[in-house]
Amino acid sequence: MPDTSSRFTEVAPRVWVAHYDWMHVNITLVGGSDGLLMVDTHGSAEAARVVADDVRRLGAGPLTGLVNTHEHWDHHFGNATMVEQFGEMPIHATEWARDHIEASAGRTFEHYEQATDHPRREEILATTLHLPTHPFSSAVQLDLGDRAVELIHPGRGHTSGDLVVRIPDADVLLGGDLVEESDPPFIGDDSWPLEWPTTLDLVISLMTDATVVVPGHGQVVDKDFVQAQRVELGVIAETIRDLASRGVPQSQALAEGEWPWDRALLESAVRLGYEHLPRSQKRLPLI
Template sequence: MGFIEVADRVWVARYEWFDVNVSVIGGADGLLVVDTHASDLAARGVIDEIRALGAGEIVGVVNTHEHFDHTFGNHAFRTACGTIPIHAHETAAERTVSAGERIKGLYDASPVSGEDADPHREEVLATEIVAADRTFSSAVSLDLGDRLVELVHPGRGHTGGDLVVRVPDCDTLLAGDLVEESAAPGFGGDCYPLEWPWTLDILLGLTTSSSVVVPGHGAVVDREFVEVQRNQIGLVAETIRELAGRGVKVEEALRAGEWPFPGDALAQAVRRGYEQLPRSQKRLPLA
């Protein structure tokens, strides 16, 4: 749909592939790009659209976490813009290459032709993986000349290295995949379902009732949407604790619980949650 200004000098483009969002924050010193899409080829199109805004030169990139649909455009931005800094949480930067190689392995094993073939297969495989080179552990501020942009690691949730981007002067928060609008939250094989609600509590503390919140995927939302999703994720966490505390086996948990999201979206969440529970919160499986 192209870039749309959702707050003062904050633009968001929502791309059909993965329904992923790429955001741009403008300042007197240039543009900060948040997430870079899922391949080198896709990112080159993003760069053309950013330049068409005529809002300034790209001076930096932020990855909200390590997943390939948010990082595989890093190389294209480096090629087009020179040695601009790429910022990420230290855990995300450490895991970017291994996470990307795992995805490349899945694409490489996928069909080359036929109705099950992914049309993006070759461009994903051709992408050079570039990890962030500017990292932090808790929070850091970036100076864009006439405004400060804050990068905050509110805790673990969708991954171990999630960050949010706060633009205080226009009350805008770019939440990455800690918040998703177009589908159920991404409970993947590297998620932290028991900690995710607490992480969203901190994220909510960075917002106001008037905040613009940009999710990793889908339409721009408000604080109320985030509160609802936080409570849904909280219910997932509490249900995992309750079932494990009653001695329900992990293999039976999806059938035994009442869940706020479809079961096929929660298989990894349940498995991960059981693995992450301390021994004191588990009982031996019931006979």
């Protein structure tokens, strides 16, 4: 018999989340009387076709809009598939994300060209880019008919172009990769480790104690989880500031600092943190 089950699970009224094993990616559907809004679209055309089948199995309405939470490939490589399968529709993202998707995707394609033994290499390289069509700068409200959904750029953190999605009537917040549950948040070469904690402060201010929080990767969490993650990111930022202010050189910072995460996860954080610090907060290295 054919599989008629959908991965989408309702986590709040007319808000469904599907969790996919590959990269622990979450795809969210927000339902309104005018149709469904999909937040993020997965990491390849092939993976997105599975998502599209799950949308159909859910049977909650037509797909009428997309949101990309930032410019990294695992959140938008399914855009073209969704448009092919469901028709043209607005694709929302921050202006920064829209302007940097092509360059970011180029680095991804280059990486997988070299990764000849990666099991998903071919499907990733076969993906066609489809850029966001509706960029915004700081905040925008989307009308789903009988429901309003807010897209908010709270500041720089995981990237310069992160957005969060707030569904006020359901008390749900979609955090993108500003919040991760499956692993510690990824601090990469385009992250802002010194600003990420204050960006999360704004995100937390959008929550109540009962808010359902959907991270970019991993299981659904709550406000307490986000606050704990903000504390860890704050410790990382303050440790970088402290080490730099005491004249500890960047090359020794990882070894000398007391870190909340494995040091192997923090190489980019330390390098970027030192680069982003104003000169007034850095002393010359002690000799």
